[in-house]
Amino acid sequence: xxxxxxxxIIPASYDRxxxxxxxxxFLGLTMxxxxxxxxxxxxxxxxxxxxxxxxxxxxxxRIVKESNSIVLRRMLGDVRxxxxxxxxxxxxxxLRRKFGIGGLLGFYGYYHLQGWGDVKIMAKSSxxxxxxxxxxxxxxxxxxxDENERLF
Numbered sequence: 001x002x003x004x005x006x007x008x009i010i011p012a013s014y015d016r017x018x019x020x021x022x023x024x025x026f027l028g029l030t031m032x033x034x035x036x037x038x039x040x041x042x043x044x045x046x047x048x049x050x051x052x053x054x055x056x057x058x059x060x061x062r063i064v065k066e067s068n069s070i071v072l073r074r075m076l077g078d079v080r081x082x083x084x085x086x087x088x089x090x091x092x093x094x095l096r097r098k099f100g101i102g103g104l105l106g107f108y109g110y111y112h113l114q115g116w117g118d119v120k121i122m123a124k125s126s127x128x129x130x131x132x133x134x135x136x137x138x139x140x141x142x143x144x145x146d147e148n149e150r151l152f
Contacts, residue, residue: 007064007071008065009064010063010064011144012063012124012125012142012145014125015124015125015126015127022105030044030045030048051104052105054108055105055106057076058074058101059107060072060122061073061075068083069081069084070082070084070132072122074122079122079140081140082134083134083136084134085133085134086133087130088130088131088133090129090131090141092126092127095112096111097111098110100121106123107121107126111141113131113139113141116139117139119140120141125143128144130142
């Protein structure tokens with residue numbers, strides 16, 4: 001009897017602070033800068049808009065567990081992680097950003113993980129981080145709502 005390959009969505013939510021505090025801070029700075037220098041306000045608005053757009057395009061909006069892989073669905077194209085050898089819980093305090101987005105609607109880019117080395121992070125949150133070690137791709141860190149979720 002054949003079993004049907006069923007995909008399972010793994011819940012991953014944003015940090016509340018990231019969704020509200022950072023955009024409000026940028027908005028506040030832009031409003032204050034209107035009184036100081038309108039050109040500065042326009043520049044800040046453009047920079048903030050570009051950062052938000054990059055976050056929306058690069059950070060996965062859904063994590064799907066398939067029979068033998070994890071698929072990170074994102075606007076700029078899916079990332080499939082297969083042949084996962086190990087899954088390790090990670091504490092955000094051990095990560096240092098080298099290049100990428102650091103908190104605006106999530107985390108994306110290249111970070112250094114103390115005691116491990118360089119990793120790629122594609123996470124909505126700084127909580128419940130999981131390092132996926134695969135034989136055919138670079139180490140990737142994602143965030144999930146339940147870090148005890150059995151990925152494999």
